[in-house]
Amino acid sequence: LAYHSLDERGGEYDYRQNYFEPTEAEFYAKGQITPLFQFFTQWEAYYKELDLNGKEKNDSGVEMKETGVLVPFLPEFQVRFGRIRTPVSRYHQRSDYSKLIPTDYFYRYDVYGVFKEKSGDLKLGFNKTVLNIRQPGILFLGGPLEGMFQYYAGLYNQTDNNHKDFRYTARFEFTPTMLGFEPESSLKGTRGDTYLGKKDILTIGIGYSKSKISSEAFYDLDAGPILDNKMFALDLTFEKKCGPIVPNFGVGYIEAQESHLDVNNRPQDSEFWYVQGQALYDEVIGIGKMAIAARFERMTADQAYQNEDVTSNRYSVALNYFIDGEGYDAMISLCLDNVAYKDGAKDFLTDEKKDSITDGSVFVQFGF
Numbered sequence: 001l002a003y004h005s006l007d008e009r010g011g012e013y014d015y016r017q018n019y020f021e022p023t024e025a026e027f028y029a030k031g032q033i034t035p036l037f038q039f040f041t042q043w044e045a046y047y048k049e050l051d052l053n054g055k056e057k058n059d060s061g062v063e064m065k066e067t068g069v070l071v072p073f074l075p076e077f078q079v080r081f082g083r084i085r086t087p088v089s090r091y092h093q094r095s096d097y098s099k100l101i102p103t104d105y106f107y108r109y110d111v112y113g114v115f116k117e118k119s120g121d122l123k124l125g126f127n128k129t130v131l132n133i134r135q136p137g138i139l140f141l142g143g144p145l146e147g148m149f150q151y152y153a154g155l156y157n158q159t160d161n162n163h164k165d166f167r168y169t170a171r172f173e174f175t176p177t178m179l180g181f182e183p184e185s186s187l188k189g190t191r192g193d194t195y196l197g198k199k200d201i202l203t204i205g206i207g208y209s210k211s212k213i214s215s216e217a218f219y220d221l222d223a224g225p226i227l228d229n230k231m232f233a234l235d236l237t238f239e240k241k242c243g244p245i246v247p248n249f250g251v252g253y254i255e256a257q258e259s260h261l262d263v264n265n266r267p268q269d270s271e272f273w274y275v276q277g278q279a280l281y282d283e284v285i286g287i288g289k290m291a292i293a294a295r296f297e298r299m300t301a302d303q304a305y306q307n308e309d310v311t312s313n314r315y316s317v318a319l320n321y322f323i324d325g326e327g328y329d330a331m332i333s334l335c336l337d338n339v340a341y342k343d344g345a346k347d348f349l350t351d352e353k354k355d356s357i358t359d360g361s362v363f364v365q366f367g368f
Contacts, residue, residue, distance in 0.1 A: 001020065001021070001022050001023065001363075001364045002020070002021045002023055002103075002361055002362065002363045002364070003018075003019075003020050003021075003361065003362040004017075004018070004019055004020075004021060004050075004359060004360070004361050005017075005018050005359065005360040005361070006018075006019075006050070006052075006054060006357075006359050007354070007357045007358050007359050008354060008357075009053060009054040009111070009353060009354060009357065010352045010353040010354040011350070011352040011353060012054075013053075013054035013055075017050065017054055019049055019050055020049075021047075021048065021049055021050070022047050023046065023047075023048070024044050024045065024046040024047070025044075025045045025046075026042060026043065026044045026045070026065070026096075027042070027043045027045075028040070028041070028042045028043075029041055030187055030188075035072075036071055036072065036073070037069060037071060038069065038070040038071075038072065038187060039068070039069050039070070040066070040067070040068060040070075040187050040188045041064070041066070041067040041068075042064075042065045042066045042067070042188070043062060043063070043064055043065065044062070044063055044065050045060075045061070045062045046059075046060060046061065046062075046063075047059075047060040048060070052109065052110075052111045053111055053112055053113065064083065065083075065096075065134070066082070066083055066084060066085070066134060066188055067082050067083050068080055068081060068082025068083065068084045068188060069081055069082055070187055070188075074142070075142065075143050075146075075147075076142040076143065076144050077140070077142045078140070078141050078142055079138065079139070079140055079141075080138070080139045080141065080188075080189065081137070081138040081139070082136065083134055083135070083136045084134065084135075084136075084137060084139060084188065084189060085133060085134060085139075085188070085189045085190065086132070086133060086134065086135055086137070086154065086156055086167065086169050086209065087139070087152045087154070087169065087171045087189060087207065088169055088171065088207040088208070088209040088231055088233050088254070089171075089205070089207045089231075089233030089235055089252060089254050090191060090203075090205060090233075090235040090237060090250070090252050091105065091106070091131075091133070091233075091235075091252060091254065091272070091274075092133045092207075093133075093189060093190055093191040094133070094190065094191060094193070095190040095191060095192045095193075096190075097328050097365065097367065098192030098193055098194065098328050099192075099193050100193045100194060100248070100250075100276055100277075100278045100293035100295060100318065100320075101276070101293060101295045101316040101317075101318050101335065101337075102318065102320075102331075102333045102335065102363040102365065103316065103318075103335050103337055103359075103361055103363065105274075105297065106131055106272065106297060106299060109314055109337060109339055110299075110312065110339075111339055111357055112341070112349060112353065114310060114312065114341065114345050114348060114349075115127070115299055115301065115310070115312065118218065118219055119219065119220065121263065121305055121306070121348065122304060122305055122310070122348065123219050123260050123261040123262075123265075123304070124259075124260045124301055124304060124310070125218060125219075125260070126259070126260075126270070126299075126301075128159075128160065128218070129160055129213060129218075129229065129259060129260075130229065130231055130254070130256040130259050130270070130272075131272075135156040135157045135159070135167065136156065136157045137154055137155050137156030137157060137166075137167075138154060138155055139152060139153070139154035139169075139189070140152070140153045140154065141153075141189075143183060143185070145177075146177060146183070147175060147177065147182075147183025147185070148174065148175055148176070148177045148178075148183070149172070149173070149174055149175075150172070150173040150174075150175075150183060150185075151170075151171070151172050151173075152169070152170060152171040152172075153169070153170050154168075154169045154170075155167070155168060155169075156169060158211050158212065160211065160212070160213045160214060160217065160218045161211065161212040161213060161214045161217065161226070162214060162217050164212065164214075165211070165212055166211070167209060167210070167211035168209065168210050168211065169207070169208070169209045170207065170208045170209070171205060171206070171207040171208070171233075172205065172206050172207075173203055173204065173205040174203075174204045174205075175201070175202060175203050175204075176202055179202070180200060181200050181201055181202040181203075181240075182199045182200060182201060183203075184201060184203055191203075191237075192328075193237075193248070193250065193276070193278070194239055194246075194248045194278055194280070195239060196246065196280060196282075196289070196291075196322065196327050196328075197239075197241040197246040197280060197282045198327075199239075200239065200240045200241060201237060201238065201239050201240075202236075202237070202238050202239075202240075203236070203237045204235075204236050205233070205234070205235050205236075206232075206233065206234050207231070207232070207233035207234075208230070208231065208232055208233070209230070209231040209233075210228070210229065210230045210231070211229050212226050212227065212228065212229065213226070213227035213229050213258070213259075214226055214227075215227065215261065215265065219261065221265065224261065224265050225261075225265070225266070225267055227258040227259070227260075227261075227267050228257070228258050228267075229256065229257065229258050229259060230256075230257045230258070231254060231255065231256045231257070232254070232255045232257075233252070233253065233254045233255075234252070234253050235250070235251065235252035235253070236249075236250065236251050236252075237249075237250040238250070241282065244281060244282050244283050245279060245280070245281060245282065246278075246279070246280040246282050246291075247277070247278075247279055247280075248277055248278040248279070248280070248293075249276075249277045250274075250275070250276050250277070251273075251274065251275045251276075252273060252274050253271070253272070253273040254271065254272045254273070255269070255270075255271050256269060256270045256271065256272070257269045259301065260301055260304055262302075262303040262304065262307065263303075263305070263306055263307060268301065268302040268303050268304065269302050270299070270300060270301040270302060270304075271299075271300050272297070272298070272299050272300075273297070273298055274295060274296065274297035274298070275295070275296055276293070276294065276295035276296070277293065277294060277295075278291050278292065278293035278294075278320070279291060279292055279293075284324075287323055287324055288321050288322050288323040288324055288330075288331075289321070289322045290319070290320070290321050290322075291319075291320045291321075291322070292317070292318070292319055292320070293317070293318045293320060294315075294316065294317045294318075295314075295315075295316045295317075296313070296314070296315055296316075297313075297314050297316075298311065298312070298313050298314075299311065299312045300312075303344075304344060305344035305345070305347060305348045306344060306347065308343050308344030308347060309343045309344055310343065310344040310345040310348070311341070311342040311343045311344070311345055312339060312340070312341055312342070312345055313339070313340045313342060314337065314338065314339045314340075315337070315338045316335065316336065316337045316338075317335070317336050318333050318334065318335045318336075318363075319333065319334045319335075320332075320333045321333070328365060328367065329366065329367040329368065330365075330366055330367075331364075331365050332362070332363070332364050332365075333361075333362070333363040333364075333365075334360075334361075334362055334363075335360065335361040335362075335363060336358065336359070336360055336361075337358065337359050337361070338356065338357065338358040338359075339356070339357055340355060340356040340357075341355040341356075342355075
């Protein structure tokens with residue numbers, strides 16, 4: 001459940017809006033038939049009263065988020081298949097319920113949907129291409145040397161090219177276990193931003209992905225180039241318990257080549273990067289543990305609007321309170337988010353829309 005105090009959006013919403021949002025409820029189950037056949041499924045029931053742009057949005061429903069099977073032949077060689085994560089980067093592996101900033105990442109806080117727009121003057125649609133984190137497919141993975149190294153290689157549906165080919169994905173991670181850091185793993189391949197002092201981590205990852213994007217199929221054009229989309233990712237996540245303080249730091253970068261079209265329907269590139277951190281006081285204060293977190297992220301699409309780059313900056317800070325030491329199973333967060341549209345993104349917005357917005361939220365989460 002979240003309470004939002006939305007800043008003025010401009011136009012018909014030149015005032016603050018206040019509302020409660022039962023964002024989503026999820027059912028998650030996992031188990032095994034035999035030690036060699038493990039399974040998981042995750043379903044989401046969601047309800048959204050307002051969109052981030054301030055408009056009423058009576059949108060609710062139930063959908064399958066992820067469902068898959070893991071066959072762990074050996075620690076060094078396993079197979080996961082189903083509707084599963086595409087592990088290009090740490091962003092693509094992120095847990096929906098273990099974030100430093102609970103109001104989420106990247107395009108979900110694209111207030112006016114600039115980076116989702118894929119028609120008219122803007123041909124982006126990043127939520128369906130380079131930022132899509134799940135697809136049906138098969139993934140081969142393993143952790144040689146007791147998890148010091150981890151590799152991933154997968155084939156996934158290519159929905160943006162009429163299923164003429166696959167999306168090819170690969171990732172490699174290194175954890176210096178000789179220094180006392182522990183490798184990360186989970187049944188369905190997700191990664192939390194933090195383990196709240198329960199394990200020391202230092203994970204360095206590099207990733208690669210390639211696929212085709214059909215201009216005709218994805219942008220509904222009569223004619224246009226086939227985009228040879230390639231992504232390169234680099235990220236680092238660190239956390240270590242230091243007495244009563246648990247510092248956390250993460251940074252990530254994604255370069256996406258031929259991710260969209262410009263005004264002349266020529267392929268252009270884009271990039272995404274973030275830096276974030278948290279300081280947790282690992283002692284109970286009242287009925288829980290307190291932490292403060294901050295994050296900065298930037299999205300840039302080259303020459304996406306009238307030969308100008310389309311850019312969005314987001315600054316976020318959160319005061320997190322983990323009840324009874326149960327971590328993300330029972331937590332409350334006070335959040336401030338500022339998003340600012342720059343360059344071509346600012347020009348794309350009408351004069352009546354604000355290009356810099358600051359929202360406040362109270363976020364409550366329970367898992368059982």
